[in-house]
Each structure stands twice: as C-alpha cells, then as structure tokens.
Amino acid sequence: DTAVSQTPKYLVTQMGNDKSIKCEQNLGHDTMYWYKQDSKKFLKIMFSYNNKELIINETVPNRFSPKSPDKAHLNLHINSLELGDSAVYFCASRPTGGEGETQYFGPGTRLLVL
Amino acid sequence: SQQGEEDPQALSIQEGENATMNCSYKTSINNLQWYRQNSGRGLVHLILIRSNEREKHSGRLRVTLDTSKKSSSLLITASRAADTASYFCATDYVKLTFGTGTRLTIIP
Numbered sequence: 001d002t003a004v005s006q007t008p009k010y011l012v013t014q015m016g017n018d019k020s021i022k023c024e025q026n027l028g029h030d031t032m033y034w035y036k037q038d039s040k041k042f043l044k045i046m047f048s049y050n051n052k053e054l055i056i057n058e059t060v061p062n063r064f065s066p067k068s069p070d071k072a073h074l075n076l077h078i079n080s081l082e083l084g085d086s087a088v089y090f091c092a093s094r095p096t097g098g099e100g101e102t103q104y105f106g107p108g109t110r111l112l113v114l
Numbered sequence: 115s116q117q118g119e120e121d122p123q124a125l126s127i128q129e130g131e132n133a134t135m136n137c138s139y140k141t142s143i144n145n146l147q148w149y150r151q152n153s154g155r156g157l158v159h160l161i162l163i164r165s166n167e168r169e170k171h172s173g174r175l176r177v178t179l180d181t182s183k184k185s186s187s188l189l190i191t192a193s194r195a196a197d198t199a200s201y202f203c204a205t206d207y208v209k210l211t212f213g214t215g216t217r218l219t220i221i222p
Contacts, residue, residue, distance in 0.1 A: 004156075041200060043157075043212040056209055090156055101145055101206055105156035 003027050004106040006091050012112045013081060021076045021090030021109045030096040031055075032074040033103065037088045049074050050096065077103060079114045118203055118213035126219040133190045135216040137203030138183075144206050146179055148188050151200045151215075160188075160201075193220045 003024045013019055025032065033056075034046040048056035052068045063079045072089060091106040118139040127133055137146070145164045148159040163179045163186065165168045169178045176189040190197055198220045203213040 028169070041215050043202065044214075045209050045211075046210065064172075090158075101162060102159045103157075103210060105158070107148075107156045108154075 001029075002091055004091055004104050006089075006106040006109050008109060009107065010110050015081055015113055017075070017081050018023060018079045019081060019111070020078070021089055021091075021111075023074045023076070023106055025072055025091075025093040025104070025106075027093055027104060028072075028095070029093035029104070030071055031094050032068065032071070033092040033094075034074065034076050035090040035092060035105075037090060037108070039087070043090070047076075048076075053096065065087075078111075083113050086111055086113045118205060118211065120201075120203060120213040120216045123214070124133055124217040124219070126221060127193060129193055129220050129222050131197055133193050133218055133220075135201055135203075135218070137186045137188070137213050139186075139203070139205045139211075139213070140184065141205060141211070143181070146177075147188050147204045147206060147210070148175075148177060148186075149202045149204060149212075151201070151202065157202065166206070168212045187218055190218075193218075195220050195222050211214060 007022045031046045031050045037043045046060045047066045049068045051071050065077045068074045088108045090108050092103040094103045121136045141155050145161045148160045151157045161172045163177045174191045179186045202215045202216045204210045
C-alpha cells in the first residue's frame with residue numbers, strides 16, 4: 001500500500017542507452033513531479049504534471065521526456081544517457097489546492113551511467 | 115539560482131540535546147516547508163509554515179519564519195538517534211525550491 005512507488009529502485013546502464021523510470025501514486029493526487037538529486041544532495045525539480053498536463057518544465061535537456069498516461073502515473077524516459085545523468089531521481093505527488101501543499105515523495109531511483 | 119542556503123551544512127550533537135538548523139532564501143514564498151531524508155531514502159514532509167505565520171510547533175519540532183529577513187529555522191528538541199538524517203528546507207512559490215540541506219548526526 002505504498003503511497004508513491006517508483007521502479008526500478010536501481011538502474012545501471014551504459015552511456016548512450018535509452019531507459020525509463022516509472023512512478024505511480026495511489027493517493028488520488030492531481031499533481032506529480034520529477035526531481036533530480038545529484039551527488040551533492042542538491043534536489044531540483046525537473047517536471048510537473050497536473051491531471052496529465054505538463055505545467056512545469058525546467059531547463060532539462062530534451063533527452064528527458066516525461067509521460068503521464070493518467071493522473072496516477074508519471075513516467076520518465078531518458079534517451080542517449082550521459083555520464084552526467086547519474087543521480088537519484090525522485091517522483092513526488094501532491095493534491096491541488098487547499099491545505100494540499102505537502103508533497104509526498106517516492107523512494108527514489110538510483111541511476112548510474114557507466 | 116533560487117536555491118536556498120542551509121546552515122550549518124553538517125551538525126553533530128549528543129542525544130538529548132537540541133538541534134537548530136537555519137535556512138535562508140531569496141524569493142517570495144507562499145509557504146516554507148521542512149523535509150527529512152534518511153540515508154538512501156526519499157524525502158518525508160515534516161512541517162509547513164505559511165508566509166503569514168511566524169512560528170509553528172509539531173511535537174518536538176519548532177519552526178520559525180522571518181519573511182523580512184527571508185530566513186527560517188528548524189529546532190528539534192530532545193534529539194534521538196532516529197533523528198539522524200539530512201534536513202531540507204523548501205520554499206513554495208509556483209514550485210518547491212529546496213535548500214542545500216543540513217546533515218544531522220545524533221551521537222548516542
């Protein structure tokens with residue numbers, strides 16, 4: 001009954017490959033996010049979706065393409081992986097409006113590009 | 115960059131002591147939030163303080179906010195070994211912008 005789940009937990013791959021990370025939330029939230037946490041623990045937003053629509057797109061290379069098939073899922077596809085993509089990627093969700101500013105984070109996907 | 119700064123970067127204290135972490139930011143905010151991250155885990159929300167509030171309590175946590183100085187502090191009283199984690203402040207204005215984090219170690 002995990003609230004926000006991500007798969008896989010660990011991902012080791014070669015430079016140049018294409019990979020996807022999946023995220024699902026069972027909280028009924030309208031808004032979902034992808035964050036990247038680098039080796040220095042800096043956490044930065046990448047994308048935000050509200051009800052399957054893209055609302056925030058930070059200056060992320062277009063090799064990163066989020067896809068939201070429904071409001072409970074937000075997947076991240078990465079093309080032509082580079083060494084600098086190695087990081088921990090967190091998915092998060094939150095309800096819209098009212099007291100719902102709290103974000104709920106998934107456990108993270110640790111990506112290592114060799 | 116809008117990223118906030120947290121001070122100190124690392125803090126080690128004895129169990130039972132109080133721990134204080136500070137956060138400074140640069141932009142306007144709707145609210146400011148504190149999150150905890152245990153090693154190898156995701157972030158967990160601790161407490162939220164709105165821009166029109168000055169102080170808030172939750173259990174052993176006390177948060178203050180000074181919007182004139184664009185700063186906030188998190189106080190954890192009577193620390194426990196289980197409080198060992200990284201603590202991040204995050205300002206909320208359109209999106210969450212996280213600080214650099216304070217690594218807190220509680221020594222049993």
